[in-house]
Amino acid sequence: MHRRFSATNLRQLRNDIPIHRLIGDVLGIPCKVREGYFRFLCPLCSDFNTATNPKTNLARCFRCERNFNPIDIVMLDKQLNFVEAVEYLTGIVTLNQETKISITPQQDKSPRSCKGPPGCKKH
Numbered sequence: 001m002h003r004r005f006s007a008t009n010l011r012q013l014r015n016d017i018p019i020h021r022l023i024g025d026v027l028g029i030p031c032k033v034r035e036g037y038f039r040f041l042c043p044l045c046s047d048f049n050t051a052t053n054p055k056t057n058l059a060r061c062f063r064c065e066r067n068f069n070p071i072d073i074v075m076l077d078k079q080l081n082f083v084e085a086v087e088y089l090t091g092i093v094t095l096n097q098e099t100k101i102s103i104t105p106q107q108d109k110s111p112r113s114c115k116g117p118p119g120c121k122k123h
Contacts, residue, residue, distance in 0.1 A: 003083050013089045014069045019059050020052045022070050026092060027077045043076040 020038045024031045031040040037051045042061040049062045059068040068076070074085040 003087075005086055009090070010071075010086065013086060013093070014071060015057050017057075017070045017089065017093060018054070019057050019068075019070055019073070020054070023052070023059060023073060027073065029073075029077060043073065 047063040052059045
């Protein structure tokens with residue numbers, strides 16, 4: 001069975017969930033701040049040659065030469081398909097009337113560590 005999602009809902013999940021918060025606070029992907037940039041362990045190649053761009057809300061691995069939006073990073077980290085990743089993200093965010101999103105940290109967060117923005121721990 002295929003599930004359909006509204007374009008507005010998908011746009012909000014891709015653009016309004018801060019990618020660095022999703023990576024560090026929710027998914028618990030190892031991360032750190034190096035040279036003033038938020039870096040994370042790429043889920044594909046396990047390299048820290050990465051960065052996030054708050055203007056586009058994308059994460060990038062320079063070794064893989066690949067960009068990740070919040071849905072992509074959840075699909076890779078949790079090994080989910082697109083529908084499952086959208087449902088996962090929908091379950092961890094609260095949309096209010098102004099379409100601002102707040103992230104609800106997961107109880108099942110793995111103990112991976114991080115040093116970076118708020119919520120990250122020393123790696």
